[in-house]
Amino acid sequence: MAATVPSYLVRVRPKEGQSLSSWRQDAAMANGYDIYPVPRGALGRVDPDAGANPAELDWLARTHRVDLQTIESRTLRAFEGTVFRLARVRCHPPWLLRTRYSRGWQVPGPQYCPRCLAEAQGAYFRTSWRLGFATLCPVHLCEVLDRCPACGAGVWPVGATVRQLFEVDEPPDYRCCIRCGFPLSAAPTKQLVASQEAARWATSLIAGSPQELSTHLSVASVDYLQALDAICHLFIRKSARRQILLGPAVWAEAARSLALGRFTNQVEFLGVEDRRTLIDVARPLLCEWPEAFVEFARQTALSRVHFSGAERGMPEWMMSAVHQNLRKQVR
DSSP, X not given: OBOXXXXXXXXXXXXXXXOHHHHHHXXXXXXXXXXXXXXXXXXXXXXXXXOOOHHHHHHXXXXXXXXXXXXXXXXXXXXXXXXXXXXXXXXXXXXXXXXOSSTTOBSSSOOBOHHHHHXXXXXXXXXXXXXXXXXXXXXXXXXXXXXXXXXXXXXXXXXXXXXXXXXXXXXXXXXXXXXXXXXXXXXXXXXXXXXXXXXXXXXXXXXXXXXXXXXXXXXXXXXXXXHHHHHHHHTTSHHHHHHHHTSOHHHHHHHHHOOOOTTOOSGGXXXXXXXXXXXXXXXXXXXXXXXXXXHHHHHHTOOGGGGTTOGXXXXXXXXXXXXXXXOSSOO
16 A cells, blocks of 8 residues: 555554554554555565665654664664675565565464463564574474464565455454464463574574674574585475485484475475474584584485585685585585
């Protein structure tokens, strides 16, 4: 929907960690709009949390009387330099869960914590729920979900750009499934083993804390995540996956359990359960660097050729380990 001069008698303040799209929709509903009106000339089918248009962000700041820095901190650009190298509208960095513009799309996509949505002060979507490595809620220490449990549809901001937001006859609000109206706060979720440690690990990465690989090496969080992504990709790419399936059970079973579609060529295209499985097996390979990683490559007969095409996304210290310790190819 486009509006030249929308009227906002009620100005809603952004909540802690709230995503840009979630805050905008709260403001829309508080003022009687079905879906948030954007200024004339703004792109419609753009990730609503990208914050890609400075003019639109400035318009939001002036319209809602919120300082620009507060608005920018609700966008994916807040993670530049800590999680992403770049977060732009046409740039899809590792670990960014993408929104979909069609109601026909299901998972994978953005995540949510039902227990957060069930709280009166927490019933909104977080920007951090767009990060694929954060598979647990750091507040409730439970698993996050990436679909409606009733019909399997994706969740907010899926559908954020369609004129008729909901398919149900009497839509409640955007915290319900856009396809069937199921209240996402009622979705069943459970706590997982070692959830506290895993949630603390993800929180440290989001905060940009240096990650210790060994007693002699600490690396930037963005480099750590790129290396983790490169290892996870080995379980997806055909040639590397083939070698892993022939290797020790701990890795072969993880690779075998993944629900890979025909075009699943990135970690972000996996469902949350599969990403959680991959991260659990990949994280130990970045400990005591590079010994655990080199031993993994040796036992699965991986060589340098299996990293072909992934070098651009790998940090320098990982490329060095690959070239110094792995054979050029499997003979």
